[in-house]
Amino acid sequence: DAGVTQSPTHLIKTRGQQVTLRCSPKSGHDTVSWYQQALGQGPQFIFQYYEEEERQRGNFPDRFSGHQFPNYSSELNVNALLLGDSALYLCASSSTTKTYNEQFFGPGTRLTVL
Amino acid sequence: GQNIDQPTEMTATEGAIVQINCTYQTSGFNGLFWYQQHAGEAPTFLSYNVLDGLEEKGRFSSFLSRSKGYSYLLLKELQMKDSASYLCAVNLKSYIPTFGRGTSLIVHP
Numbered sequence: 001d002a003g004v005t006q007s008p009t010h011l012i013k014t015r016g017q018q019v020t021l022r023c024s025p026k027s028g029h030d031t032v033s034w035y036q037q038a039l040g041q042g043p044q045f046i047f048q049y050y051e052e053e054e055r056q057r058g059n060f061p062d063r064f065s066g067h068q069f070p071n072y073s074s075e076l077n078v079n080a081l082l083l084g085d086s087a088l089y090l091c092a093s094s095s096t097t098k099t100y101n102e103q104f105f106g107p108g109t110r111l112t113v114l
Numbered sequence: 115g116q117n118i119d120q121p122t123e124m125t126a127t128e129g130a131i132v133q134i135n136c137t138y139q140t141s142g143f144n145g146l147f148w149y150q151q152h153a154g155e156a157p158t159f160l161s162y163n164v165l166d167g168l169e170e171k172g173r174f175s176s177f178l179s180r181s182k183g184y185s186y187l188l189l190k191e192l193q194m195k196d197s198a199s200y201l202c203a204v205n206l207k208s209y210i211p212t213f214g215r216g217t218s219l220i221v222h223p
Contacts, residue, residue, distance in 0.1 A: 004156075033210070042118075042201050042213030043157070056210055090156060100145060100164070101209045105156035 002027060004093050004106035012112045013081050021076040021109045025093030031055075032074040033103065034066060035090040043090055049074050050096065078111075086113045116140045118214035120202050125220045126192055134187045134200050134217045142207030148176050148187045149201040151216065157201055160187070189219075197221045 005024045013019050025032050031050045035043035045058035049068035068074045072093075078085055088110050092103035117139040126132040138146070145164040149157035163169060163178035163185060175188040187200055199218050203211040 035213075040215070042203070042215045045210050045212065048210065056208055058210075100162055101205070101211075102147075102159055102162065103157075103211060105149075105158070107156050 004091055004104050006089075006091050006106040006109050008109060009107065010110045010112075012114065014114050015081055015083060017081050017113075018077065018079045019081060019111060021078075021089050021091075021111075022073065023076070023091030023093075023106055024073045025091075026104045029093035029095045029104070030072055031094045031096055031101070032068060032072065033092045033094070034074070034076045035092065036060070036085075037088040037090055037108070039087075046076070081113045083113050086111060116204070116206070116212045118202060118204060118212060120200075120214040120217045122215070123218045123220070125222065128192055128194060128221055128223050130192050131188065131190050132192060132219065134189070134202075134219065136185045136187075136202030136214060138183050138185070138202070138204050138214075140183075140204045140206060140212065143180065143204060144207060144209060145205040146176075146178055146185050147201075147203040147205060147211055148174075148185075149203065149213075151199045151201060153198070160200075162205075192221050194221050194223070 033048040034046040037043045047057040088108045091106045094101040148160040151157040161176040168177045199216040201216045203213040
């Protein structure tokens, strides 16, 4: 059973560029959440997708957008990159059919903005 | 706002017991997660407490007191591989976990 997968593993961009990160959820999961984790910090919630719609959103600007596809996979897009966007981006999947929303995390994408 | 506090760093000796505390003040509460995160890796689930009391799972135990806004993770018979960051996360009423900054645990021989 494949767990949560993310691509790419590492990415280097320059300020002002745009980036797309991808995530495939764990088999049987229908909900995908994205988190930003700066060095030495806990993960910060960006948004959550369910049934191809953004269900909840954290305190992130509109430069951060996403999408969920019919197969439950998801993309995170960040426009007009800033140096402060450098972080580990984690995707987590969960299932609405479970009694609680245990999040299964992917290995993350390390984004460096120069 | 949400406030979740954990010590930044702790050190312990192999074979010993360590307790990592977490206090929280949040608007809404549905449960509390503990995750383990090794450097450069994804967080992995350790425990989830909804009701008050202690839940034991092998070498790891987690305690919750909802009235005090307090939880701890207890690690027994420490091993070198337990060196990692331990994240406390409160499951809000929206069922979106809000994470603390994490406690970096260093286990030395």
